[in-house]
Amino acid sequence: MENYSSKNAHNRKILLQLFGDLEEELLDQILETGNTHEVEIGQFLFHQGDKENSLYIVLSGRFRALAEQGDGTFHLLGDIGEGEPIGEYALFMQEPRGASVVAIRKSLVLQLFESEYLEIVAKHPAFSSKLTRFVVNRLKRNVLQQHLESSAKNIALINLQSGNDISAYTEAVKNQFESLHVSIQVFYPDTLDNMEPKELFDTLEKHDGLNFLVCSDDNLKWSRECIIYADLVIVASDFYADSNVYDIEKHLDLYSQNILNKKIYLLLLHPEDGEFPKNTSKWLTNRKLNLHIHYRKNHGPDIRRFSRILANKAIGLVLGGGGAKGFSHIGAVKALNEAGIEIDFLGGTSAGALYGAAITYCDFDHKKIDYYSHDSAKNKLTSNDYTIPILSIMSGKKMTNYLKGMLGDAHLEDFWVGTYCVSTNFSNASTKVHDTGLAWKQIEASIAIPGIFPPVVIDNQLHVDGGVVDNLPIETMYKYPVRHIIAISLTQLKSQNVPFEEMPSALSLVWDKLTRKKKFRLPGITSILINSLTLNSRQKQELSKSGVALYLEMELQGISMMDDSRWKEIIQKGYEQMKESLKNISPEEKFWVNPSK
Numbered sequence: 001m002e003n004y005s006s007k008n009a010h011n012r013k014i015l016l017q018l019f020g021d022l023e024e025e026l027l028d029q030i031l032e033t034g035n036t037h038e039v040e041i042g043q044f045l046f047h048q049g050d051k052e053n054s055l056y057i058v059l060s061g062r063f064r065a066l067a068e069q070g071d072g073t074f075h076l077l078g079d080i081g082e083g084e085p086i087g088e089y090a091l092f093m094q095e096p097r098g099a100s101v102v103a104i105r106k107s108l109v110l111q112l113f114e115s116e117y118l119e120i121v122a123k124h125p126a127f128s129s130k131l132t133r134f135v136v137n138r139l140k141r142n143v144l145q146q147h148l149e150s151s152a153k154n155i156a157l158i159n160l161q162s163g164n165d166i167s168a169y170t171e172a173v174k175n176q177f178e179s180l181h182v183s184i185q186v187f188y189p190d191t192l193d194n195m196e197p198k199e200l201f202d203t204l205e206k207h208d209g210l211n212f213l214v215c216s217d218d219n220l221k222w223s224r225e226c227i228i229y230a231d232l233v234i235v236a237s238d239f240y241a242d243s244n245v246y247d248i249e250k251h252l253d254l255y256s257q258n259i260l261n262k263k264i265y266l267l268l269l270h271p272e273d274g275e276f277p278k279n280t281s282k283w284l285t286n287r288k289l290n291l292h293i294h295y296r297k298n299h300g301p302d303i304r305r306f307s308r309i310l311a312n313k314a315i316g317l318v319l320g321g322g323g324a325k326g327f328s329h330i331g332a333v334k335a336l337n338e339a340g341i342e343i344d345f346l347g348g349t350s351a352g353a354l355y356g357a358a359i360t361y362c363d364f365d366h367k368k369i370d371y372y373s374h375d376s377a378k379n380k381l382t383s384n385d386y387t388i389p390i391l392s393i394m395s396g397k398k399m400t401n402y403l404k405g406m407l408g409d410a411h412l413e414d415f416w417v418g419t420y421c422v423s424t425n426f427s428n429a430s431t432k433v434h435d436t437g438l439a440w441k442q443i444e445a446s447i448a449i450p451g452i453f454p455p456v457v458i459d460n461q462l463h464v465d466g467g468v469v470d471n472l473p474i475e476t477m478y479k480y481p482v483r484h485i486i487a488i489s490l491t492q493l494k495s496q497n498v499p500f501e502e503m504p505s506a507l508s509l510v511w512d513k514l515t516r517k518k519k520f521r522l523p524g525i526t527s528i529l530i531n532s533l534t535l536n537s538r539q540k541q542e543l544s545k546s547g548v549a550l551y552l553e554m555e556l557q558g559i560s561m562m563d564d565s566r567w568k569e570i571i572q573k574g575y576e577q578m579k580e581s582l583k584n585i586s587p588e589e590k591f592w593v594n595p596s597k
Contacts, residue, residue, distance in 0.1 A: 008031065010059070010060075010205070010206060011031055011036075011059050011110065012027055012031070014057065014058075014059050014082065014083050015027060015030060015031075015057070017083050018057065018083055018084075018085065018134070019127075019130045019131070019134065020130065022127075022130070023124070025124075026120070026124045026126075026127060029120055029123065029124070030110075030112070030120060030127075031110070033112065033116045033119060033120055034057075034110040034111055034112045034116065035110070035111045035112075035113075036059070036108065036109070036110055036111075037108070037109050037111055038106070038107070038108055039061065039063075039103040039106070039107045039108070039109060040103065040106060041103055041104065041105050041106055041228050041260065042102065042103065042260055043102065043103050044100060044101065044102045044103075045063060045086065045087075045101040045102070045103065045109070046087070046097050046100065046101060047068070047097065047100045048066075048067065048068045048096075048097055048098065048099050048100045049068075049096050049097060050096060050097045051096050051097075052090075052097075053087070053090035053091050053094060053095075053114055054087065054090075054091065054111050054112055054113045054114065055085060055086075055087055055088050055090075055091045055111070055112045055117060055131075056085065056086040056087050056109045056110065056111050056112075057083075057084075057085050057086075057109060057110045057112075058080060058081060058082050058083065058084050058085075058086065058107065058108075058109055059082065059108040059109060059110055060082055060107060060108045060205040061081075061082065061103060061105055061106055061107020061108055061109075061205075062079055062080070062081050062082075062103070062104050062105050062107060062150075062153075062231050063079065063080040063081075063086065063101050063102065063103050063104065063107060064076065064077075064078070064079050064080070064101070064102055064103075064104045064259065064260075065077040065078055065079075065080060065099045065100070065101050066099060066100045066101070066102065066259060067099050067100075068099075068100055074100070074259050076259070077099055078149055079104065079149045079150070079231075080101070080149075080150070081149065081150025081151070081153070081231070082150065082153065083150070084150060085134070086101055086109070087101075088131065088134070088135055089135070091112075091114060091117060092132075092135065102259065102260070104231075104260050104262065105154070105228060105229055105230065105231065105262075106201055106228065106229065108205070149312070150312070151310070151311055151312030152210075152230075152231035152232035152263075152310065152312075153204075153210060153211060153231055154204055154210075154211045154213060154229050154230050154231050154232075155210060155211065155212050155213065155230060155231065155232050155233075155234060155310065156213045156215055156223075156226040156227055156229075156230035156232070156233045156234070156262075157170070157212055157213065157214050157215065157234050157236060158215045158223075158233065158234065158235045158236065158248060158249070158252075159214070159215075159236050159237075160235060160236065160237040160238075160241065160246045160248070160249070161237060161238055161241050162216065162217065162218070164238050164241070166236055166269060168297055168298070169236075169267075169269055169295060169297060170212075172298065172303045173303060173306060173307055173310070174186075176303050176304060176307040177209070177210065177307060177311070180307075180311075182209050182210065182311070183207065183208060183209030183210075184209055184210045184211075184212060185203075185204075185207050185209065185210070185211045185212070186211075186212045186214065187200070187211065187212070187213050187214065188214050189214065189215075189216040189218065189219040189222045189223070190219075191222065192221070192222050192225065197225055200225070200229070201229065204229060210310070213225075213226035213229065213230060214226075215227075215248065215252070216248075217246075217247055217248035217251065220248075220251055220252075223248065223251075223252055224252065227252055227254075227262065230262050231262065231263075232262060232263050232264075232265065232310075233254065233262045233263070233264045233265070234264075234265050234266075234267050235249065235254070235264060235265070235266050235267065235287075236267040236269060237266070237267070237268060237269065237283070238269050239268040239269060239270050239274075239277065239280075239283075239294070243282040243283045243285075244286075245286050245287065249287075254287075255286075255287055255288040257288075261288075263290045263291075264287075264288070264289050264290055265289065265290060265291045265292070265293060265309075266283060266284075266287065266289050266291070266292040266293070267292075267293050267295055267306070268280070268283060268292060268293065268294050268295065269295055269297070270294060270295065270296045270297065271296070271297055272296060272297040272298050272299065273296070274296050274297075276410065276414065276416075277294055277414040277415075277416070278409075278410075278414060279411075279414075280292065280294075280411065280413040280414045281411060281413055281436065284413065284436070291309075291418070291480070291481065292413065293305075293306055293309065293418075294415075294416050296416075301342055301364075302416070304342060305342065305344050305417070308342075308344055309344060309481055312481065312483055313483050313484070313591075314344040314345065314480070314481055314482045314483060314484075315341065315342065315343055315344050315345075315482060315483075315484045315485075315486065315591075315592070316343075316344065316345040316346070316347070316477040316480055316482035316484070316485045316486070317333070317336075317343045317345070317346045317347075317356070317485075317486045317487075317488075318346075318347050318348065318352070318472060318473060318474050318476075318477050318485060318486070318487040318488070318548075319346070319347070319348035319349075319351075319352030319353075319355065319356040319472075319487075319488050320348070320349060320350075320351075320352045320467075320471050320472040320487070320488060320489040320490045320491060321348075321349045321350025321351045321352050321353075321447075321465065321466065321467040321471045321472075321490065321491075322350070322351050322352075322490025322491055322554075322556075322561060323350075323351055323382075323560075323561025323562055324351070324382075324559070324560065324561055324562060324563050324564040324566075324567070324570065325351065325490045325554065325556045325559055325561060325570060326350075326351025326352060326354060326355040326490065327355065327373060327564070327567045327570035327571050327574065328488075328490065328554050328556060328570050328571065328573055328574025328577070329348075329351070329352060329355040329356060329359070329488060329490075329574060330355055330358075330359065330369055330370075330373060330571050330574065331570070331571040331572055331573065331574030331575030331576070331577075331578065332488050332552065332554075332574040332575065332577070332578035333359055333364070333578075334366055334571075334575055335574075335575050335576075335578035335579040335582065336486070336578060336582075337364060337366070338579075339579075339582050339592070340592055340593065341486075341592045342592075343360075343364070343417060343486075344417065344418070344482065345417065345418040345419075345420075345477065345480045345482055346359065346360050346417060346418070346419050346420075347419070347420040347421065347422070347473050347476055347477055348421055348422070348446070348473070349421065349422045349446060349465075349466035349467050349470060349471050349472065349473050350446055350447050350449070350465050350466055350467045350471065351447065351490065352421075352472070352473075352488075352490075353421030353422065353442075353443050353446035353447060353466065354443055354446070354447050356419070356421070357407075357412075357415075357419055357421060357439060357443050358372055358406075360415050360416070360417045360419045361406075361407060361410065361415060361439070363416050363417070364417075372406060373567055373571065374567070376402060376564070376567075377564045377565065377567040379398070379402060380398075380564070380565075381398045381399045381402055381564070382394070382398075382399070382562045382564065384398075385397060385398045385399075391454040391455065392450075392451055392452055392453050392454045393451065393452060394452055394453055394454075395454070396444070396448070396453040396454055399444070399447070399453070400440070400444055403439075403440035403443060403444060404440050406440070407438075407439045407440045407443075409438065410438075410439045410440075411436060411437055411438055411439060412434060412435055412436055412437060412439050412442055413435065413436045413437075414439075415439070418435070418480065419435070420433055420434060420435040420473075420476060421433075421434050421442055421443055421445075421446040421466065422434070422446060422466035422469075422470055422473040422476060423442070423445035423446045423448070423456070423458075423463040423464065423465065423466045424463065424464045424465060424466055424467075424468040424469045425461055425462075425463055426455055426461075426462040426463060426464050427461035427462050428461070430469075431466070431469045431470055431473075431476075432445075432458075432463060432466075433473075433476050434446070437458075441456065441458065442458075444456050445458055445463035445464075445466075446465065446466045447465060448463065448464045448465050449464070449465045449467075450464050450465060450468065453465075471489075471491060472487055472489050472544070472545075474487055474544040474545065474547060474548060475544055475547075478547075483591075484549040484550075484591050484592075485547065485548040485549055485550075486548065486549060486550040486551075486552075487545060487548045487550070487551050487552070488552050488554065488574075488578075489545075489551070489552070489553045489554065490554050490556065549589075549591060550581070550582075550585070552577065552578060552581050554573070554574060554577060555573075555577065556570065556573060
C-alpha cells in the first residue's frame with residue numbers, strides 16, 4: 001500500500017509539472033482513466049505511420065524519437081524524458097504518427113486514448129484548454145528549445161583505471177549539486193547483493209535528484225544493468241593514462257552503432273594546476289563520443305562547468321565576425337565574467353573565432369588576454385602584408401606566424417573549454433565546423449576573408465571566412481548540451497541611410513578626407529567587400545537570434561574593420577555595452593543567478 005501511495009504521489013507530481021495547477025478530482029480521473037504501461041528497453045511505443053492517436057505521458061524513464069528513412073535506417077530526432085508528453089499532435093490532428101518512438105531504458109508511461117481524453121474533457125472542459133495551451137507553447141518554442149532534451153536522471157559512471165581513486169573529483173561534483181539543493185544517490189557494484197533489479201528500478205525512479213551508478217569490470221552483470229537504466233554514460237579516465245580502449249568498454253560494447261546507444265561523455269581528469277592538455281586526440285580516435293570534458297582536480301570553474309553540463313544548464317557563447325571590431329568581444333566577456341557568468345562552450349566565426357579562441361586558450365585569464373591584445377595590435381597583423389593580388393591583397397603570413405607563435409601545436413580539442421569555429425568550405429560550398437585539429441590552422445581558415453586573405457587548405461580542400469555562410473554560428477551551438485546561449489554580433493542588422501542622394505565622385509571623397517570635413521561617411525572598401533559577402537549570413541542571423549537567452553548587437557560605428565590601433569577603446573566599448581545590457585535584464589530572466597532556470 002505504501003509503495004502504491006508513493007508511486008501515485010510521483011505520478012500526480014509529474015502531471016502537475018506538465019499541466020500546472022489541476023483540481024484534485026481532475027488529477028484522480030486522469031490517473032484512473034489512463035492506462036499505465038511498463039516499457040522495456042528497445043520496445044517501440046509506436047512506429048512512424050501508425051494510425052493510433054493516443055497521448056502518452058512519460059512518468060519515468062527515457063525514450064528516443066526516430067525518423068525512419070526510405071532505406072530502412074533511422075535518423076535520431078532527440079530524446080524524451082520524464083514529465084514530457086508523446087504523441088499529442090496525433091490526438092488533435094487525426095494524422096498518422098510522424099516518427100517512431102523507442103524506449104532507451106526501462107520506462108513507465110500513462111496512455112490516454114482519444115475516447116478517454118474526450119471523457120475527461122466532458123467532465124472537466126478546462127483540461128482541454130490546458131493541453132491545447134501546452135501544444136501551442138511547444139509550437140512557439142524557439143529552435144534552441146526544440147533541440148533541448150530533458151536532463152539525465154540516471155548516470156552510469158565508468159572509471160577506466162579501477163585502482164585510480166577519483167573520489168575527490170566526484171565528491172566535489174556531489175557537493176556542488178547539494179549546494180544547489182539537488183540530491184544525489186550513489187549505487188555501487190554490490191547493490192544487487194541486497195535488492196532485485198525491479199526494486200532498484202523503483203528506487204531510482206522515486207528519487208527526485210540524480211542517481212550515479214558506479215560500474216565495474218569485476219561485476220559485469222551489475223555494469224550491464226547500469227547501462228540499461230542509464231540516461232547518460234560517463235567514461236572517466238586519468239588524462240595521462242593509457243588511451244587505448246579498455247576491457248570494460250569492450251565488454252559493455254559501448255561504441256557499437258545502435259539506435260539504443262546512450263549518450264557517452266568522456267571525462268578526462270587532470271591533476272590540480274595541471275598543464276595545458278596535449279594530444280587529447282588520442283583519447284577520441286577509437287571511441288564514439290558525444291562530448292569530451294577536461295576536469296582539473298579542485299578547480300572551481302571545472303567543477304561548476306561539469307555540474308552545469310550534467311544538470312542541463314550549461315551556457316554557450318557565440319561570437320560574430322567583424323575584423324578589428326572583434327576586440328569588443330574581449331570586453332564583453334570580461335563584463336560577463338564579472339557578473340558571475342561562466343562560459344561552458346564557445347564558438348565563433350572570423351573575428352569571433354580569433355578572439356574567442358584566444359579567450360578560451362587563455363582559460364579566461366584576463367591578464368593573459370590583455371597581453372595578447374596589446375601584443376597583436378603592436379605587431380599590426382593586417383598592415384604591411386601586401387602581396388601580388390592574384391588570390392588576395394594580403395599574404396596572410398603575418399597573421400599565420402603570429403597564430404603559430406601564440407598557439408603552437410595546441411589543438412582545439414585540447415582547450416579546457418569546448419571551443420569551435422566555423423569556416424566556409426569553398427570546395428563544396430558548405431559550412432565547416434572545426435572543433436578538432438591544429439587551432440591556428442582552423443582559426444586561419446575561419447578568418448580567411450575572400451579577397452583580403454588567401455584561402456586555407458585543410459584536408460585538400462579550400463576554406464574561406466566562415467562569415468560568408470554563417471557570421472554568427474548560433475545553430476552550431478545547438479549540438480552542444482547547452483540551455484542558455486549568449487550571442488554577440490558585430491554587424492548591425494538595422495538599415496542605415498546615407499545623407500546624400502547620389503554617390504560622390506572619387507575626387508570628392510579624397511577632398512573630404514584631406515579637409516577632414518567628414519561630409520561623406522562611407523564604409524571603406526574592406527567593409528563593403530566583407531558586408532557584401534555576408535549579406536545572406538546576416539539574414540540567417542536575424543532568424544536564429546530568437547533562439548538565444550541574451551543577444552547583443554554591438555554599436556561600433558566609426559571603427560574600421562582593419563584598424564587594430566584602437567584596440568583599447570574597442571575593448572572598453574564591448575565591456576560597457578555588455579555591462580549595460582546585463583543591467584537591463586529583469587531579475588527573473590537572470591538565469592545565471594536563478595538555479596531553477
